[in-house]
Amino acid sequence: MKRILIVGSLNMDTVLEVPYLPRAGETITGKNITLIPGGKGANQAYAAGKLGGDVVMAGAVGDDSFGDRLRANLKEVGVNTTPIVEISGVPTGQAYIIVDDNGENSITLIRGTNGEVTCKMAESWKKYIETCDILIMQLEIPLDTVLYVKNLAVNLGKTVILDPAPAKKEFPDGFWQGIDYIKPNETELSILTGKAIDTKENIINGASEMLDKGVKNVIVTLGEKGCFLVNRSVQKFFPAEKVKAVDTTAAGDCFTAAFALALSRGETEDEAVNFGQKVSSIAVTRKGAQTSIPDASEL
Ligand code: RIB
Numbered sequence: 001m002k003r004i005l006i007v008g009s010l011n012m013d014t015v016l017e018v019p020y021l022p023r024a025g026e027t028i029t030g031k032n033i034t035l036i037p038g039g040k041g042a043n044q045a046y047a048a049g050k051l052g053g054d055v056v057m058a059g060a061v062g063d064d065s066f067g068d069r070l071r072a073n074l075k076e077v078g079v080n081t082t083p084i085v086e087i088s089g090v091p092t093g094q095a096y097i098i099v100d101d102n103g104e105n106s107i108t109l110i111r112g113t114n115g116e117v118t119c120k121m122a123e124s125w126k127k128y129i130e131t132c133d134i135l136i137m138q139l140e141i142p143l144d145t146v147l148y149v150k151n152l153a154v155n156l157g158k159t160v161i162l163d164p165a166p167a168k169k170e171f172p173d174g175f176w177q178g179i180d181y182i183k184p185n186e187t188e189l190s191i192l193t194g195k196a197i198d199t200k201e202n203i204i205n206g207a208s209e210m211l212d213k214g215v216k217n218v219i220v221t222l223g224e225k226g227c228f229l230v231n232r233s234v235q236k237f238f239p240a241e242k243v244k245a246v247d248t249t250a251a252g253d254c255f256t257a258a259f260a261l262a263l264s265r266g267e268t269e270d271e272a273v274n275f276g277q278k279v280s281s282i283a284v285t286r287k288g289a290q291t292s293i294p295d296a297s298e299l
Helices: 040-050 065-076 112-116 119-123 126-131 143-155 186-193 200-212 251-264 269-283
Strands: 003-007 011-017 032-038 054-058 060-062 085-087 093-099 105-110 134-137 159-162 217-221 226-230 235-239
Touching: 003 040, 003 126, 003 143, 003 251, 011 065, 032 040, 032 065, 040 054, 040 065, 040 134, 040 251, 060 065, 060 112, 093 112, 119 143, 126 143, 134 143, 134 251, 143 159, 159 251, 186 200, 186 217, 200 217, 200 226, 217 251, 217 269, 226 269, 235 269, 251 269
Parallel strands: 003 054, 003 134, 011 093, 060 085, 134 159
Antiparallel strands: 011 032, 093 105, 217 226, 226 235
């Protein structure tokens, strides 16, 4: 099995369950509040580890109980957390997540130590980049660090997967060049391209724009509908299984991790997309980020 390295964020999620998402100026009464390990990077590492992958996580946490709990959770599913740097005097990243009765959420991030993941820190991860086969990143750490790590990995011929979330509008030159897969949802693709993404034609055009920027494959996830895989020779739709969603938090992270895990086992792209959809369709039926992720026996 190939090795997967995740470079990215770790957050402690404070999850508020509410009947509906409050409007500006409105006060509502919540139903429950829970602390759940999260962060897009850590969720991907946790999912790939829980599903049986050979996984290493690199990122940063604070010298606090959230940092300890996040690392312990990853270790429990066999993730190698050795490269995670502990920074004193900066709190571990946090996310405040509001989830409504329909499973829709809104997320506010406090970057904490995720904002301190510098290129210098990433330099100390060179041996992990050299010894991995597949690299996964997201956009919750500084963009120049993502670019630096991506360039190292591309030059070494690694398979690079980027989850462009949270999506941004501005990127440094050469940012997209050489990335093997990006996995935006419709909203993220719309932010990346500055165009509406609401029809099949829009999705293909938006994905093609990302191919023109240097990405080799674009997987556009469409929630309960399924996803599109677009590259220079394929434009293929994969329908999703119908499930009753209770919380969509980390569904995209599960997809990315499961897709990478299937590739690490030597499966084809199509098989990997189907596996990604299968794992995320289970995750949305459960509450929380890492608490919602299934293990291999459940599949
Ligand atoms: O993708 C879900 C994740 O986004 C949450 O766990 C939260 O920490 C934010 O990073």
